Amino acid sequence: MPISTNGQEQELMTRRGSHSSYDHGPTNEHSCHTFTATVVASSTLSPSQVSEYRKRKSAEGHRQRDDAKTRDRKLSHASLWSHADPDELEPEFEPNQKAESGDAGDSANGPGPGRTPIKLPPAFTCTHQEVHLPPHLKEPAYPLVYHSPLWAPSGEDKLTTHFWEVPKWMQDNYFILSGYRRPTNSHYHSFLTLFHIHNETGNIWSHLLGCIAFLFVITPLTYSYLLPGIIKDAVGGLELTRDGLMIAPFLATAVVCLALSATYHTLWCTSEKLALTYVRMDYAGIILLIVGSFAPALHYAFFCAPQTAHIYLGLQTVLGLLALFVTVNPRFSAPHFAAFRASLFVMLALAGVIPVFHVVILYGLEYALLAGSLGYLLVMGALYFTGAVLYAVRWPESHWPGLFDYWLHSHQLFHMLVLAAALTHWQGAIAAARWWHGGAIMVNGEVWEGLATCSAR
Numbered sequence: 001m002p003i004s005t006n007g008q009e010q011e012l013m014t015r016r017g018s019h020s021s022y023d024h025g026p027t028n029e030h031s032c033h034t035f036t037a038t039v040v041a042s043s044t045l046s047p048s049q050v051s052e053y054r055k056r057k058s059a060e061g062h063r064q065r066d067d068a069k070t071r072d073r074k075l076s077h078a079s080l081w082s083h084a085d086p087d088e089l090e091p092e093f094e095p096n097q098k099a100e101s102g103d104a105g106d107s108a109n110g111p112g113p114g115r116t117p118i119k120l121p122p123a124f125t126c127t128h129q130e131v132h133l134p135p136h137l138k139e140p141a142y143p144l145v146y147h148s149p150l151w152a153p154s155g156e157d158k159l160t161t162h163f164w165e166v167p168k169w170m171q172d173n174y175f176i177l178s179g180y181r182r183p184t185n186s187h188y189h190s191f192l193t194l195f196h197i198h199n200e201t202g203n204i205w206s207h208l209l210g211c212i213a214f215l216f217v218i219t220p221l222t223y224s225y226l227l228p229g230i231i232k233d234a235v236g237g238l239e240l241t242r243d244g245l246m247i248a249p250f251l252a253t254a255v256v257c258l259a260l261s262a263t264y265h266t267l268w269c270t271s272e273k274l275a276l277t278y279v280r281m282d283y284a285g286i287i288l289l290i291v292g293s294f295a296p297a298l299h300y301a302f303f304c305a306p307q308t309a310h311i312y313l314g315l316q317t318v319l320g321l322l323a324l325f326v327t328v329n330p331r332f333s334a335p336h337f338a339a340f341r342a343s344l345f346v347m348l349a350l351a352g353v354i355p356v357f358h359v360v361i362l363y364g365l366e367y368a369l370l371a372g373s374l375g376y377l378l379v380m381g382a383l384y385f386t387g388a389v390l391y392a393v394r395w396p397e398s399h400w401p402g403l404f405d406y407w408l409h410s411h412q413l414f415h416m417l418v419l420a421a422a423l424t425h426w427q428g429a430i431a432a433a434r435w436w437h438g439g440a441i442m443v444n445g446e447v448w449e450g451l452a453t454c455s456a457r
Contacts, residue, residue, distance in 0.1 A: 230438065253292025254426075303454065
């Protein structure tokens with residue numbers, strides 16, 4: 001303990017709790033945030049002087065402790081740190097038995113036998129590895145309070161861990177603090193996590209169940225019941241084949257996309273190298289679903305002009321294959337290809353928007369809503385857009401860190417909205433088929449009757 005020899009300032013000073021006293025940089029492999037307490041004392045302090053100092057500094061001390069507790073609450077979670085009570089950091093002199101010479105303790109040359117030196121307890125005890133918080137979390141713009149997870153499982157401690165304990169390549173979302181699987185280095189052990197509760201459980205099962213539903217329920221229902229029930233006449237055999245072929249790409253790519261997504265979220269914890277491979281597969285599935293979704297939409301929107309539908313579908317397919325190649329090829333992951341990748345996906349999106357305006361201009365809005373199921377397409381687009389926005393802004397976990405670690409975080413909501421959008425698109429295709437093959441609707445006093453509309457308009 002440093003001892004001041006300045007007789008003018010006979011005062012005990014303790015520096016505690018300032019932001020600069022936290023060490024955010026790692027000092028070793030298992031370093032913790034450090035909290036320093038520096039003590040400067042006069043050589044002639046007596047217990048009465050210490051007591052007087054404490055009374056005089058009481059208000060300031062309480063304010064400093066409150067500030068320190070607030071900062072601790074921002075930067076800690078659960079049992080990350082166990083620290084001493086702030087009151088224990090107050091240095092104390094413990095009077096010994098009175099010395100034989102009562103004046104010996106009042107000497108200005110050093111502490112006498114009437115007092116013992118100050119002993120400060122350790123401010124923090126390291127119980128976990130250091131948290132590498134991003135800059136925007138070190139000084140948040142709003143009071144950041146961590147919450148206990150919603151519906152957290154019990155008995156998963158051996159499988160799951162916290163954000164700060166997983167490798168950097170697994171640290172994607174700073175607001176999801178627990179429920180992380182440890183790297184398994186084994187496909188088998190990664191597969192077994194499918195039957196445990198962790199922060200990827202909802203992501204996996206939402207798309208795995210969706211894949212099973214599309215493969216074993218929706219596809220058989222479409223070809224065994226819905227389309228044959230809609231197309232009943234003898235001439236309808238050709239139309240049944242035609243409609244079935246145009247709906248098939250959507251159903252197939254939906255199954256592939258959902259399967260690849262479930263595979264990625266199940267196995268990406270195997271290793272860093274495999275995680276990069278599986279995430280490319282996940283992106284590839286998304287591109288395939290985008291391209292496949294336009295097959296039934298273009299088919300029914302340009303039902304009376306199939307050549308136009310084929311041109312648009314061919315353009316969409318070429319752009320989709322190019323985007324797929326860029327996605328799975330590691331060479332195009334380099335930063336200098338960023339503009340090329342962005343422009344490619346913009347063209348892919350525009351290739352889907354332009355036909356909508358073409359249909360509305362060519363046939364009118366009523367036709368687009370009925371024959372092309374434009375209403376279903378708009379709902380589908382709104383669901384995709386909402387999911388993408390939630391995923392981009394990390395809502396709701398960004399506002400309640402820790403609360404949605406296991407359930408209802410942004411990626412999980414995004415998955416559910418993607419599944420809802422795919423189901424909406426399928427319903428739109430069935431509704432368009434029903435209208436074209438036997439539907440008759442009054443529009444502005446005029447009867448529109450399915451296939452007869454092609455020759456009437």
